Structures are given as structure tokens and as C-alpha cells.
Amino acid sequence: MRPVQRARLAALVLALLCGAAGAQGTAPQDEDQALRLADLAPELPMPSTGKTWHGHAELAWGRSLQRSLLGPETWMAQQRQSVVLQGEVASSADLRWLGSARLDHSDPAQAPYPQALLSLQEAYVSWRVHEQLLLDAGRINARQGLGTGYNPSDFLRAGALRSQISADPASLKTNRLGTVMLRAQRLWEDGALTALLAPKLAEAPSQAGLSADLGATNDRSRWLLGWSQRWSENLQPQWTLYGADGQAPQLGFNLSSLVGQATVVYLEWAGGRTPNAIAQALALPDAPRPWQQRLATGLRYTAANKLSLTLEWAHDSAAPDREAWQQLQAQPAAYLAYRRWAHAAQALNTRGQWGLYANWPDLLGWQRLDLNALLRLNPEDHSRMQWLELRYRWPGLDLALQWQAQTGRRGSEYGSLPQARAWQLSVRGYF
Secondary structure, three states, X not given: OOHHHHHHHHHHHHHHHHXXXXXXXXXXXXXXXXXXXXXXXXXXXOOOOEEEEEEEEEEEEEEEEEOOOOOOOEEEEEEEEEEEEEEEEEEXXXXXXXXXXXXXXXXXXXXOOOOEEEEEEEEEEEEEEEOOEEEEEEEEOOOOOOOOOOOOOOOOOOOOOOOOOOOOHHHHHHOOOOEEEEEEEEEEOOEEEEEEEEOOOOOOOOOOOOOOOHHHHOOOOEEEEEEEEOOOOOOOOEEEEEEEOOEEEEEEEEEEEEEOXXXXXXXXXXXXXXXXXXXXXXXXXXXXXXXXXXXXXXXXXXXXXXXXXXXXXEEEOOOOOHHHHHHHHOOHHHHHHHHHHHHHHOOOOOOEEEEEEEEEOOHXXXXXXXXXXXXXXXXXXXXXXXXXEEEEEEOOEEEEEEEEEEEOOOOOOOOOOOEEEEEEEEEEEEO
16 A cells, blocks of 8 residues: 555544534443543543643652663662643633653763753643543654553554653653654544554654654654444454555554553564564665564453552564574674664664563552552573652652663673663752
């Protein structure tokens, strides 16, 4: 399907959605949070005319153990000051203006950016045309998928991570850049249909600290169609079809189900014809485009004491297998280019990854003390990454202590990263 044909298809769906505004129906009812599909439902009912703004300021101090090819490991001091602002202005009962942005000043800087780094995450207008129809236009952080650490059906994630302040998967999804788009959402009883168009606005990403960086998210024209329909009390699958200039259409699928009273199983899958990951990273010409598939599947258990544990397996058939991964490590320039591409695309470095994630609000019954932790294991090279956070919450103030370690032999996914270990203490005040 040619780019013009794909754009026409998405535009046609947008027109059909708008034409259906007069149809009767009711919005889907709320259900258990674990069974919701990410960003499938529209925003909450609009407030009365007025302003609702909030944000926080954060100070962070820490030290990291840096690896070196030419000498011993050395400890380096790190500090960061951040300001985050988000909110909305409702100019009428059916029209809202929404935005969110963060400004980070890091010492040392987050390479390849300068010390002061602006991330314009969202800035868009939302119009409720009808009870069952929403139109949005502007920069929107449209997240997809059920996976915790890896989201193969989240087709708009590539290039969107401008400022990384934590290894927490929730932080990576929330703090990334949105994509400039026109989006329509049509609701009916037990279902929803979404269509979006994202135009090309720039040729390449910008490394300027105060840039809106439209090239990171809108360097090519893209479109996406999403549909979901509840099949039963516990089953509401979601299908997505995605297309972009220079890429064959990609199909995505999400499904979760409640097993018993405390366990959720989920599957997130994406597939389509595409070159292998090394060919994409190195921009190899005329690379074959076989059918590739990516998935994240797991289960999440929540105990009576609020402890939530998630075990997840992630796979990408386009990523290098063990033999190709070892061969790539023997080519320093190609290896570095591939690692940079995989980081920007938020893709798996190798074909598989295990992840264990934990969240424990009110740890051991201690009110306002939260625990967040993760363990990631690469079975191809046996390297691993561990991250732990303890956060104590007062009214209007958080105090957090984070620790991170990345281990493995030289050349492995986590053993080759410059930072071997790190700790950070942060204070966050809300306003």
C-alpha cells in the first residue's frame, strides 16, 4: 500500500467517524484497572469552564560508577533540577486545551543534549463533538499496549524519549514526547474506534536543548487505526493497524483476562514485513523485508497486602539472535550505531528479554512508603539490570531513594553500558 493510499484510508476513517456523530449509544463502563487497554478510552468527562494546572519541582543528587575502556572504574557525582507543569483550560463544556512539559537541568548533561533540556510532551485541543465522538489536534502522547517493560504495539514510541530521569517503565511512558497528530475517537456500547494522522513536520531530530524537537516524532507521515469490542466480562481485545512512509503496514493486538480474583494474564503482539533490526539501524539498502513478529506476554499478581508482581517475557524476531549478537560485538562502529538506534526506537537489543516488576504501596503496612523495583535479564548474553526505588509521600512532598546496577561481560547488553552502578536521592514538591 502506497503512502498516499494509506493516508487516504486513514482520512476516510476520520470522515466516517465524524459522520457517525449523530448515532445513538453509550460510553463503555469503567472496569478493573488491570483489564483496561492503555489509552483506549477517551479522557474523563470535561470539567466546567476554568483552569486546572498543577506540577512539581524536583531536586536530585547522586553518584554513579562509570566504566572505562582505558582505566579503572570511577565514581562520578550527578545532580539534576527539574520543573514539570501540566494542566488544561476548558473554554467551554465541550472544548479543552491541554498541555504538559518538563524542563531538566542535569550535571553532567544527558548526552547528546546540553545541560538544560526542554521536553514538550503534550499541547493539544480536544473537542467533544458529540457524547460518543471526540476530536483532538496537536501534540499528543498516544500510548498503546499492555506490556510493562516492552510494548511492541506502541507504534509511536520510536524517537519519543528525550529526557530519561528514571528506569521506571511508567516514567518512560509518561515523560516521553507526544506526536503531532489529528485524532478521532468514536465510542459505542462496549467498544471504541480510533483513527489518527500524524504528518511529517521535520527532517531529523534536534539536539538543541530548548527545541520542541518535532523531528523526533514527526520525521515522516504516519497513521494508525484502532478498534476494540468487549467480548465478555473479562475479554476486550484491541486491534491496531499502523502505517508510515517507507514501511509496510504493521498489525497490533492486545488482550488481557482476569484469572481468579488476583491474577491478570496479558498478551501484546505486533507483526508485519520489515527488515531485521541490524539492517534498520545501519540503513542497509535493499534489505529483505520478511514477516517479523514482536510480543510481550506475562502475568500480574496482586496480593491482599497491595504487593503487585509482574513476570513478563518479551520477544522480537527482527532482533539479532545469539550468533548475530556476538558477530555484531566484533564490529565496534556497527555495534555502537545499533545500540544508539535500539535506544532511540525503544526496541529490544536481542531476541528475548525476561522482566520481573514489583510495586508495593504502603510497604509492610507502613503508610505512605512505596516500593518499586525491576529486574531485567538478557538470556542471550546473561547480562542483567536491577533497579530499586523507595519513596515516602507527605502531603505535597516526596522523598525518594533510587539504586541501579547493570552487570554483564564486556559487549553484553547491560555490561557494556557506561554506568555500572548508581544511586540517587531526590526531593519533589508538588504545586
